[in-house]
Amino acid sequence: MLRKLSICLILFAALALPLRAVAIQEKFTDMTAEEKALTSVSGSPGAHAVVLFWSEYQDDIDAQASEYFRIKILDEEGKKYGDIEIPYLRGLGNIHEIRARTIHPDGTVVPFDGKVYEKTVVKSRWLRSQVKTFSMPDVRPGSIVEYRYMRTWPSDGLYSTRWSPQRELPILKTRLRLRPYADGRVHSYFLYAGLPQGKEPKLNKDHYELELENTPAFEEERFAPPDNQLKPRVTFFYTSRTLGTSEDFWSRTGNEVADFVEDFIGRDRKEIKQALPAILGDAATPDAKLRKIYARVQQIENLSWEESKTEDETKRQKRRDNRHVGDVLANGYGYSGEINRLFIALVRAAGFQAVPAFVAERDEYFFDKEFLDSRQLSAEVALVTVDGSERYFDPATPFNPFGELTWQSSGVFAMRAVKKSTTFVTTPETDGAKTVTTRKATLKLEEGILKGTVVVTLTGHEAAAWRLASLHDDEAAQKKSFEDEAKGWFPEGSTVKLKSLTGMRSSDEPLVVSYDVELPNLDSAAGSRSMLRISVFESRGQNPFAPERRKHAIYFDYKSRVEDFVEVELPADHRAEVVPAPVNSDLKGVAFYSKWSADQNKLKLERKLVVNTMLVSSEAYPTLRSFFSRVKIADEENVVVRAQ
């Protein structure tokens, strides 16, 4: 996965040239019989267009690159791919020598002789992001459009390169080449992940080559692992030092991070010692002490989570940079890492062993130890030894519960950053029983409408998600969000009024929302009987896995459960003639339980859906789909009601 470059001779030749050498450019070619016959692409059925050939030759010595695209238009919709946009950063590069043409199946060639427009994406004092745009002539289904251009950039800098080999359109052939810069003092590396088996950038004389065939269009699916994780990625970069082996890299990263963090924490800082007694108060047990410290640290204003501010506002605040944990405590503000380090400092001062841990969050990528990019370790938490075992704390995420990690940080690799003894550990997964959504409805049937109250209690990651999403919202905005959420459960035409909301600004209490509701459209007629659907929270529920075909694995962000309790009072002279049979389905990873009951004119439903897994292979999809179909069938069950 890693290859060091060893080219340094080319530099002298390049420097000797007064002008840039012309980079290798692909030649325009006629439509082949095979291309002419192409009407669809296996692996991407119904694709509107296909990239027949994508070629890029990047020459870091001459600071220029040529890029070439050859695209076959397969249907009417595909004609939109005749509109071309080439982005670049003005001042940091330019686009030249755009050549383009359209080739028809009869061999006719229509050269592009139109205007290339310059579109401003963003222009400011610091940046000018531009797009060169043009439209290919006479594009029809069956045509091939091909274009190429040169990209140049200032030759006084070295820039990293990132290729995304999988795109919106399928690509039959990809050829990416890179001629690296080398002067003996810089080192360069390829990092890549997700490439097809046996494919990697390979050295060919003075340049690297990566060739791919038949890359399908990327398909998005619900409940899939992060898109970035599913798509292949290739990064090339320069560095002033060698990376070494994977072990070397992470060991050195650990040492450097430990140095940096420990320097910020310091040893026996007097501000920390002085503050500690007041923070601990009368806490006597280890748990009580940690809770006191945790609560105090969570009060620090977290600059990583504050609303974006203009430079003017920031200047007005006259905030000084925190040089060490003492400053964080004294100033009362800090970025997430600084707050975490303050927690470690206080915990150590209270007599605990504590080390920083850098966590590879899993919301965008899954950690790959061979992908030597320290930015994979995107969050910083604390590991504290309590009663002989290490516990994780994340005091720097607003309202994060004591002793818990965010879902992004749970069940992932983390680096214990200890000088000269860096180790990798796996953070604990959060028990699904801690993330529970409990929905209780107490309703009365009046003239076909269920009226009453609903109380929703959220804990764990569900509560945390709401708290963070509403971090900067006022009461009115929060009310609207919760009402909209509830309206999404209930039948159309429902009235939902939020009555109270508690626990939004707490880390340990559950989040409790109560509503007054009026729910129409849950009953239906069958002659003298009526059918009443009392699974009110799932009246709009759909099987999230209705499609039969699945490409990617199924990925739930975290384990969780939903527990519903519904009580319905019918008019006094009404009775349930038949209640549905109970349902109990347990696949271990997912489980469902539903039970209806009736007593006089009272109906009850207890329902529980448990997701106790996070990753399900695509091979197990039919089983999962069938499970959720059964859930939907159960949720659609009616109680048969008759007037006496």
Next chain:
Amino acid sequence: MRSLRFLGVSLLLSICSVAAFAAAEIPSWVTDAAAEPPGTYDPEISAVCLLDETAVAYTSNGDVRTRRRVVYRILGTEGRELGVARAAFGKDSKLLSLRAWSIPKNGEPYAVKERDAIETSLVDFELYSDRKLRLLQIPAADPGAVIAWEAEHLNKVYALQDSWHFQREIPVVRARYALRYPGAWKHNVVWMNAAPVTPTTGPDGVTWEVTSLAEVKSEVGRPAARAVAGWMGINLDPPAAVSTPSLRSWSDVGAWYADLTSGRAEPDDAIRSKTADLTTGGDVRAKIAALSGFAQRDIRYVAVAIGIGGFQPHAATQIFRGRYGDCKDKVTLLASMLKTIGVDVHYVLVNTDRGAVRADFPGYDSFDHAIAAIKLPKEVDASKFQAVVSHPKHGKLLLFDPTNTVVPFGELPDYLQDSDGLLVAGDGGDLIRLPLAPPEAARLTVDAKATLDVSGALSVEVSEKRTGWLAAKYRQWLSERSTTERQRMVEERAGYSFSNFTLSDLKFENVEAIDRDLVVSYKVTATGYARRAGAMFLVRPRLMGRKAEGLITLDKRKYAYELDAPSVHTDNFTIQFPAALAVDELPPAQDLALPQLRYKSATKVEGETLHYTREYRVEKIDVPFEQLKELNAVFSKILADERNTAVLLPR
């Protein structure tokens, strides 16, 4: 050695979003507006506009200097989104200055300098437009703050006309429009959706002021904002002609556009040759259809708008050479080609928001789209087309939208029906009403034959046939999706009707053949379709499909509702059930009617087969506010009918 540079775009963008410190001198018009008492508003209102002032000064050569001043009070966190001052500019609209201020709830005020602005191209559907947007982030735009911005422009206008839109999506405490023009000029105004106010005249010219305006909230199915929010149209009238025209009537607007398009449709040899190729053989009708199809399908939609290019089409020769253009370009090329066979075409300017064109104010900015009016030769039977208008002067005109690639020749897209358009003909023009197609012109007929077994499992063969705008909409939906996406979407839709199911044999017919019926067929097998309840089998006769539009939230609603365009939906479903079962009870039939729609359904049993039939007809689009409660009641009854079940018992 070269320096190492690792540049993150996100970092750069975040740097761009900051504004530099500047001394805070707050203009008196801001502090005066900020002194306005807080007022009482619904808790959902997140901001109020304290002042929205537009000052417009015309010069004798028709150039216009404008200054807009806006002051907001932020009431809630959602009001923060107003904390960016935005000013559009372009080739014919020079932005002279953009400034902003903020008075936080606590602390000293801020002034923001223009050098801290960022710019971006103002493109939506266009490949390129010279229009750009300058943005200034306003500091401390938090609840309790008063923020303000001012933009000054020097505009080259295309007509001596303006429109002042004073009612907005948030309450407006005070809005003002000040008009100055050379001494001998005159003005006249037309008020829309608001009572006229008397202007005052002073050193700044003529000033209109309106106060205490309610918000115009977004509502599902609401008519276009121009049709419901208050605005004023202004016409200027110089005593002698100036280089910029005055538009006193729709005929003037038509003449202005005729002048803009003059000569653009001139064909060259290439166009003549292609026209000849496309019209070999066939009668005139076939020739018109062939050339219309070429403009519709073979000219790719690409918009390039620079200055007056937002209104003025490119030359037909240029459009033909590149085989691309926008709506008016397509009309121009079609006009050019039809001209070579002796058929006249007129531009028709329309607005895709129904109700946005107001007959009482002939405004050149009333439109956002152009279609063609093809003057039908006498030998063509106009009765064969739906989209025909009879014009007293120009005879039978067939309206055709070459931009919409899925609407057949002879029909109009649903969003253009029953709205007003400006027919540009000769040296003038007049408003015409675009025809509303009868319900029968757009049909969805679903035939489904199902068999139920004793376990409650159902297998069903479904055929859906669509015509008219219903076919066009579905074609558009299909054309944007790959085969995999189509299958997935149809399965997800089936998921609304069936729980544990498999969908197979999915076929689409005539997706590309837009003048033929669009047919979709598939099979579904679903377990647990019939539910057991004791000895009873509960079977929903309505196998699939939903007819009612979404129930309308009436709480706080203010405006009328627009239904989908007229159409007829017919379901013919049969469910053959096992001989061991007999029907105990059937759901009641329904017959519901409003002036705008009608719904009839019935469930019958014949032998061992349940027959469910229904028809849903939409006759008219507009439902007045006063009828919304009734409309909701009908929708609710339709939803109930769709849920209803038959009860079957063992024999």
